[in-house]
Amino acid sequence: MQHTDNFQEITHHHDYDREASRKEVIRVTVILTVITLVELALGFWLMSIHQELMRHFIKGLICIFMLAKAFYIVGYFMHLKHELRNMIMTIVVPLLLFVWFIIAFLADGNSYKNLRNKYDPHHVEESKTKVDKPVHGEEHGAKKEGAIE
Template identity: 45%
Template sequence: MNTQHQSHVDIDALYQGDQSKLYSGLMAEHHGADINSEGSKKQVKRIIKVTIFLTIITALEVVLGLWGHHVGVPRAVTSALFLIMTLLKAAYIVKVFMHLGDETRNMIVTILIPLTLFIWFIIAFLADGGFWLHMNHSSGIHYMLP
């Protein structure tokens, strides 16, 4: 197929047959490139870089978990650091491993906006838990085992 003169008719034919051909891999992005091509090797390098990055963060988390506990670093400090490192790891997995960083802007926004619900979700429920503890302490009522 001559890609330079691809008309709407060709695109429609492809779309109705198997739309994935339009958007997936070889036809969509790499135009028949080889696995050993320059572009391919660059991408593999990027994957290995992210792997090393994720490994280092995980190692740091474990070290902080053990050492921080040993030395007695305040819980709030270690917890904040753990959450930052977790979100960093999550961002890299979604962006590079799940290729969300390579999608169109509309697609990225469509996936990320619903996740903002978590902001309310976490604040509301942890506040509820904290309030419950406060009530138990101040009223002297303790919840019972079944």
């Protein structure tokens, strides 16, 4: 008889609170919706701004909001919020390395472009010469129809 009492005691500690879970999902959905609407408003506002510094600032805000949404989605809908710290680190650390790789490759490509323009005089000369726009239907180096060879 004592065995069943212990079993009932154990099962009562793991009751699932359906109402609290529903409220949490609604709260997270509302937060994600508000963040998305703010991002959209910033994006539409960005199209009308011509000052370069302000454009970069708004783009930075949009990136911050995007990261916040990503953390909410991973934390709540992929259930990492309730996981162990080591499990979270096995996912977050590679993700951060991936983001670092993207930033490093973009910076390296930009550096290559700038150095090529600076130190390759032939490339600089080629980039400054204007090329005539080809007439419709003609390809570069192609002869006109009816032309005698």
